Amino acid sequence: MGMQEEAETAALAFEHAPVGLALTRDRVIERCNARFCETFGYGADELAGRSLAALYPSAEEFQRIGEIGRQKMLDTGRYADERIMQRRDGGLFWCRVRGQSLTPEDPFTRAIWSFADISESRPVVDLTVRERQVAAFLAEGRTNKEIARLLNLSPRTAEAHRARLQAKLGARNATELVARLTGLPV
Template sequence: MDIATLAFTHAPVGLAYAEDRTIRRCNLRFAEIFGGAPEDFADLPLKRLYPSAEDYERIGAQGLEVMRATGRYDDERIMQRLTGVAFWCRVRGESLTPEAPFRRSVWSFSDLSAARPVVELTAREREVAMLTAQGRTSKEIGREIGLSYRTVELYRARLQEKFGARNLADLVAKFSGLPH
């Protein structure tokens, strides 16, 4: 096995090579994170690893916009193992074809579930949680997803209740896995 293949296969983070949002190859850590063997993921549409089709479409559109501008994308989001169990995941990607960012891309995945529990959320709550974890204000989130900032505040209040957070800072700390 050549050194590049060895490094890819045994990297300490989950790695996947994708074409048009379909996994073509992944490493051992990726397979472990998502609950299978590397061969289980060959030619698997990434859509299968999202909690909902809506999340897949929304995050894909958001990622495509950023990747068109920069060639890279990263976020923290809820993903789904092959068993259907949801978990928080840090995702980073780089396009190998800047003119068509999803045509060929490399992605890294880190399982954050040990530090960040998953709470049952609606698709909109997941969206607000993800943008809140990125440090966005209620007004910024509202503009991005087409809601009034007051509606975003209501979603944040629901998230605080679901996560048992005393305030927004405590909620963000729970999302980030920091001590709170």
């Protein structure tokens, strides 16, 4: 296979990947594939040059997740999580996100990201920003004390958020709540 053919094959693989892919520079989309556009509800030409911030439920979450991701990518060059993202029409959905820095010394300078819509196995309920933050940490297996420390809350406040999440998701206990948050069968 010649270099031209390899380049064409790579371009086809990127464009037709079964998950959304985006090549970013400083958290701005340079290029994305058809599945990425479909997932977020945009046309093919609408996302190039736009900040990833447009795909988050809030500017605060874009900032917070960015800080967490930058630190993790400085350590390993990679980042992965499951979080709530926002479609063009404002609809929220759970998304599995994976990132690889192409510039490890400054992780967001150039990076490649995959975005997979996992909303079929994990429905979204109406949550506040803080409840989404607590939910994400619970899905990671964090304790109430760890969540309180990470979010600069009292342990009682973290527990209150967890209790509200349990009620909103119809979970009888913490184990069932985590199962609902992670999409595992209950």
